[in-house]
Amino acid sequence: AQTVTQSQPEMSVQEAETVTLSCTYDTSESDYYLFWYKQPPSRQMILVIRQEAYKQQNATENRFSVNFQKAAKSFSLKISDSQLGDAAMYFCANYKLTFGKGTLLTVNP
């Protein structure tokens, strides 16, 4: 089975600071997508950002960006200028929609 590993069960960050959430994955494919999802306390899961493996450039969506290291099979999420509304569970997922165990992000005012 293809695995997705998030090694940080919990993280905290000060408002306006930057935080990086880690994710590693396992695949034998050469071309695939990877995803980060956010689940706020309201529990509606929403897509944060998507990375295509064949693209060299790291994906960016406003304050959210990824650091994609294909050879290392690493796909971390960087949140810049953290806001209180960023507090949520964050899940990394592979192209088969296998999810990691999640990282609970707390944002401190």
Added chain:
Amino acid sequence: DVKVTQSSRYLVKRTGEKVFLECVQDMDHENMFWYRQDPGLGLRLIYFSYDVKMKEKGDIPEGYSVSREKKERFSLILESASTNQTSMYLCASSPSMNTEAFFGQGTRLTVV
């Protein structure tokens, strides 16, 4: 906007009951998924379907079955509910493989 609707947000059932969790999507997506979410375990795939009447077992199918008679609807069935099936259940759909999934609001099922 894609909408994935789960029939109930909260459900309480008795041990041994047959339980149906319904999920409907309105974007003509090929793929539909049922996940179970438990603290510390993330989302675990129960079943998925890539077409009408087609289904594939996920990582934890034991104790569950599914039905997809129409493209827009994917039902999860607990044949005989047990207390260890108390959990949050999430339904999702996606247009095709290798694309993002859209999720419903989740159903918190308690089996007593």
